[in-house]
Amino acid sequence: MTAAASPTPTAVSREVSHTPASGRVTVARSYRFEVVKLVAQWRIRLLLLACWIAPALFVAGVSAQSTLPTDTLFGRWMHATGWAGPLVTLGFAGTWALPLLTSVVAGDVFASEDRLGTWRHLLVAVRSPRRIFAAKALAGLTVVLLLVAGLAVSSTVGGLVAVGNRPLVGLDGHLLAPGDAAGTVLLAWACVLAPTLALAGIGLLGSVVLGRSPMGLLLPAIVALAMQLAQMLPLPVPVRLALPGNAFLTWSGLFTGPAQLGPLLIGIVVGLLWGVTATALACVLFLRRDFTNPADDGAARRAVRTAALPLAGLLGVTVAVVAATTTATGSGIERAKVQNALATEFAHLYRAQTGQLHRPAVTEGQLRTAATCTKAGVQDDAHGAGNDWRCVVSWHLPGVAATGSAVYQLDITADGRFVADGDGPKEVNGYFLVRTSAGDAPNPLWQFDGDVDLLSASPDSPAS
Template identity: 40%
Template sequence: MTITATTTPQPTATAPDKRRPGVGAALRWEIVKLAAQIRSRALLAVALIIPPIVVAVLNGQQQPPSDTIYGRHVHDSGYAMPLLMLAWAAQWVLPLLAAVVAGDIFAAEDQHGTWKTLLTRSVSRTHIFWAKTLTAIGYNLLVLVVFAGGTIAAGMLIVGTQPLTGLTGQAIASGTALRLVVTAWATTIAPIIGFTALALLLSVRTRNPAFGIAAPVVIGFVMQLLGSVTGLDLTRKFLLTTPLEAWHGLFAQHPFTGPLATGLAVSAGWTIICLAGAYLSLRRRDITGG
C-alpha cells in the first residue's frame, strides 16, 4: 500500500514512513468508494436532470400551483420558480437527498461484513469516522449545489429574469432577486448538514442501510407535521425542518433574519448531538463478528 507516501513529502523516497496514515488517507479511500457507487452517481445525475424537467412542466401548466408559497408567481418571474421548488423540496426531497449516502455509509460496512477488513488497515476508528462523516457531508453539499444551481438556472432560462414580487408586495429588481434566491438556497446548508448527521447516527446505530436512508425522511415528515400544529410555536423552533423555512424573512421589505439565526443554532445543536452519538456508538462497538 502506498497510501501514506503522498500524504506528507518525505526527504528520501526510500525512507520508511513511521507515521500512521491519518484522516486524509482514510478520506481519500472513502471518496474513491463513494465515486465507484452507482447510487451516488445516479443521485447527482437526478439532481441535475429533474429541476429543468419540473420547471418546464410547471411553466407549461395553465394553472399555477398557488397552494405553495410563490406558486402563483411562477409565470410572472423566473425567480419564483426556484423559491417554489425550495418550498417543495423542504418537505421531503432535501431530507432524502441528505440521507441517501449518509444513511448508508456506515451501515454498508455491516451489510457487506467489511468492518473487520477495514479496521485491520492501519487507521483508527476515529479516522474512519471522520473520513466517512466528511465524505457524506461533502457529497451532500455537492448534491445541494447541483440541485440548487440547476433549479435557479432552469427558472431563469425557461421563464426569464423578470423582477420578483417580494413577501411585502414590493418589487425586487432582477439582480437583487438572484442574490436573494441564491442566499435562500444557501440557508439550507446548515439544516442539510443536520439531516446528514442524523442519517449518519441512524446508519451507525441501526447497521441497516434501508433504515438509515428511510428513517431521516420519516423523521422529517413527523417534524413537518409537528411544526404545522397551531400552538407549538416554541416546539417548532427546535425542529430540524424549521430552518428550511427561515428564508421567508429575506424577502420582506424590511428583511428579518431572527429565524435564520435560530435555525443556524438549532441545526448546529442537532449536528453536534447526532455526530457525538454516532462517534461514541462506533467507538464503543464490539466489532468481532463478520
C-alpha cells in the same frame, strides 16, 4: 480460539501507536477513498444526475404551462420571473427531497460496511476508527452538499432560461430587482444547509446505531416527516422554532421588507446544534463498538441511552432558551400582526396594479392602507392559524373623497404563512387577469402569499 485470533480494540490501538507516521493512512487519503466508494455506487450516481438535471427540466416545463402551482410558495410568479423556479424547488426540497437524499447518503455510510462485512479489512488498512469515522462523515457530507448544489443550480438555470432574469415580488409585495433577487435566492438555499446537516447527522447516528437494519437508512426521513406533522399542529412558538427542521420554512422571511431574520437565525443555530450533536453521538458510539464481534452492529438499549435521550434533552434545552430569549407567546399569530402584514402587502401590490393599468402613480403613504380582520366572527381577540380569517382592506386615493375597500379570505398556516384570496370588488381583485395595454396580465391583487412574523411585537394599530 476465534477471539484469540482476532485483534482486540486494545491491540488495534496499541498497533496504531507503534506504527510509523509514514505508514499511517491519513484522513485526507481515507476521505478520498470514501468519496470514490460513494460515487461508485449506481444509486448515488443516479441521484447526482437527477439533482443536476431534473430541476431545470421541471422548472422549465412548469413555466411553459398555463396552469401554475399556486398552492406552492412563489408558484404563482413562475410566469413572471425566472427566480420563482428555484424557490418553488426549494420548498419541495425542504419537504421531501432533502430528507430522502440525506437518508440515502448519510443513513447508509456505515451500514453498508455492516451489510458487506468489510469492517475488519477497513480497520487493517486504516488502523484508526477515529480516522475512519472522520473520512466517512466528511465523504457523506460532501455528497450531500453536491446534491443540494445540484438542486439549486439546476432549478435556477431552468428558470432563467425559460422565463428570464426579471424582478421578483416578495412576500410583502415589494419588488426585488434581479440582482437583489439573485442574492436572496442564493442566501435562502444556503440557509437550508443547516437543517440538511441536522438530518445528515441524524443519518450518521442511525447508520452507526442500527447497523444493517433498514431503519437506520430511513431515520432522517422519519424524523423529517415527524417534524412536518409537528409543524401542522398549533404548537407554541418556542417549541416550533426549536425543531431542527424549522429553517426549511423560515427562509421565506428573507423575502419580506424588512427581512424576518429572528425565526430564521434561530432555525439555523438549532439545525447546526442538532447536526453537531448527532454527529458527535455517532462518533462516540462508533468508537465504543466491538469490531471483533461481527454481530455487534448496534443495540437498542445503547441507542436509547446514548442517542435518543441526549437529543431529547437538546430539544428541551433549546425550547427553554428560545422561550427565555423571545417575547412571543402562544401561536405568535395575532390580529394586529395579521392586519399589519396584509395592509402592507396590499399597498405594495396596489401600486404594482396601478403601474399595469397606467393609472396615476401613488405612494404607500398616500394610500394610507389599513386592514380590519376577524376570525370565525371573533374580532378583538382573533388569533391562531386557520382558514376562517376574513379581512377588509381600505385605502384612500389622492383627490378622491370615497374610501376604497376590498375583501379577502385568509388561510393562515401555523408557521405564519398565509394565502389571501380576493373576494371583491371585481374591479380590484375579482378576476385572475387584468387587461393592460400590452394584453392580459396576472392580477397581483387577485390572490397572493404573505408571511406573519411570529416573533415580532404586535403593532399598536393596523397602519400601513
